[in-house]
Amino acid sequence: MFDSERPQVYEEVYAGLVARLATADLKAPAMGLGLAQQDGAARVPLLGRDYLVDRAGVRAADGAPAAFTHRIVLAYYLLHGGRGEPAGRFVPYRELPGGADFARNMAITVEGRLAGAFSGRLGQLEAACQALGGARTATEARVDLAIAFTALPGLPLMVTFNDADEDFPAEAKLFYDLTAPNFLDLECLAVLGLILVLELEAAGA
Numbered sequence: 001m002f003d004s005e006r007p008q009v010y011e012e013v014y015a016g017l018v019a020r021l022a023t024a025d026l027k028a029p030a031m032g033l034g035l036a037q038q039d040g041a042a043r044v045p046l047l048g049r050d051y052l053v054d055r056a057g058v059r060a061a062d063g064a065p066a067a068f069t070h071r072i073v074l075a076y077y078l079l080h081g082g083r084g085e086p087a088g089r090f091v092p093y094r095e096l097p098g099g100a101d102f103a104r105n106m107a108i109t110v111e112g113r114l115a116g117a118f119s120g121r122l123g124q125l126e127a128a129c130q131a132l133g134g135a136r137t138a139t140e141a142r143v144d145l146a147i148a149f150t151a152l153p154g155l156p157l158m159v160t161f162n163d164a165d166e167d168f169p170a171e172a173k174l175f176y177d178l179t180a181p182n183f184l185d186l187e188c189l190a191v192l193g194l195i196l197v198l199e200l201e202a203a204g205a
Contacts, residue, residue: 010068017075018057026054029081033153044074047151047199048133053078069195073188077152082183090139090158090175093193098186110193111172114159117201119170122163128204129159132196151192155183159196 030042037043041054043061050061051074058071094103118125122144126136129147137148143160151157156177164170174193184192 010072014057014068014072014075017072017079020079021053021057021075022055024055024079026078029078032081032083033077035153042078044077044152045150046070046074047149047196048131067195067198069191069198073184073191073195076184076188080183080185082154084154084179084182086154086156087178089178090156091178092173092175093190096176096178096181096186096189102186102190106174106190106193110190110197111174114172114174114197114200115161115170117197118161118172118204119164121204122161124204125161125200128200131203132199134159149196151196152183155180155192157193157196 026042030037033042033044035042035044038052038061041052044051044053051066051070052059052061053074058066058074060066092103093099093106118128126145126147129135129145129149132149134147134149137146137158139146139158139160141160144163145159145161147159147161149157149159158175160173160175162168162171174196176189180189
């Protein structure tokens with residue numbers, strides 16, 4: 001998973017992706033993903049905010065700065081050019097092919113961070129989820145809150161949350177549609193989970 005203490009390394013990763021974008025045919029994957037075009041760029045919605053991806057790289061459609069995490073994930077998303085419909089079945093990261101190797105890190109960096117940020121703040125979490133386009137969804141698990149998001153076109157996520165009580169600390173779980181690896185590799189899927197948490201923290205501040 002991307003280490004925010006070494007951003008220069010990932011700026012180099014992004015520079016390599018921009019070099020690939022510069023020579024790639026992006027029209028076909030953009031069409032396959034159902035993306036709109038704007039001034040020759042693919043317009044990609046990511047958790048309620050639009051980004052433009054073209055041969056020059058990735059930028060926020062509103063002109064504001066875009067974090068390197070967002071830029072790298074969106075560049076991969078277009079270069080990979082995934083297709084297909086969501087399976088409608090959510091699974092934890094560890095059940096994705098190869099996901100068990102990173103599951104421990106995900107539990108700490110993503111799920112643990114989300115639980116800590118919103119412990120005792122269930123209402124604020126739901127409001128933050130709604131601000132990012134999330135909506136309550138049904139789940140068989142007994143939880144205080146279950147929210148589904150369309151993180152990227154074709155790539156839904158689900159978060160479940162149980163708030164802290166006198167016996168247990170708050171607990172958050174992140175789930176991916178079974179088809180998520182069709183659209184991003186495992187590391188980018190992990191970072192997509194981190195992006196969701198960062199955006200929720202910002203929306204719930």
